[in-house]
Amino acid sequence: MSIPPAIVAAGPSQALDFRQSDIDAGTVKSAGADTSHLLSGLAGGLDLSVQGAGLNGAVKSIVAGTVMPLLRPVLASMLSSLDPLIYNLLQTIGLQLGTVSVAVHAVNCGRPAIVG
Known part of the structure; x- marks a missing residue:
């Protein structure tokens, strides 16, 4: 059985608007993907393969087709029942997957600058 890697970045782009008061206060804003269905999303790409000496194409075909x-x-049902548990655990320990936190430290208009 092989499980594909989880892709936690799907979704539309999100605009983050910062006002001068946000910049002055050092406000941090976040954007990202919905990870509340992280495990159940894995079941769709699951692939099961049979390997072993003496197994013919018919057995492999039955596994793949039936x-x-x-x-x-x-598996999707089992994994989806674990989603809330994993999501809440990650929230409790402060871990966010597929999320970016952004702060604006300064705004300079009219002057080119190299940032790093």
Whole structure:
């Protein structure tokens, strides 16, 4: 069984607006993807392969054509029941996946600058 890597960056772009009062106060704003369904999203790309001596193409075909379509919904259901637990655990320890935090420290208009 192989599990594809989780992609936690899908979604539309988000605009973050900073006013002068935000800049003066050092306000940090965040944007990112919804990670509340992190585990259940893995089930869709799941791939099961059978390897072993003496297994012929018929067995592999049965697994791919019969077992996997039956197994995917079961795994998706199991993983989706774990999503709230994992999401709350990550929130509790302060870990956010697929999120960027942005602060604006200064604004200079009319002068080119190299930032690093």
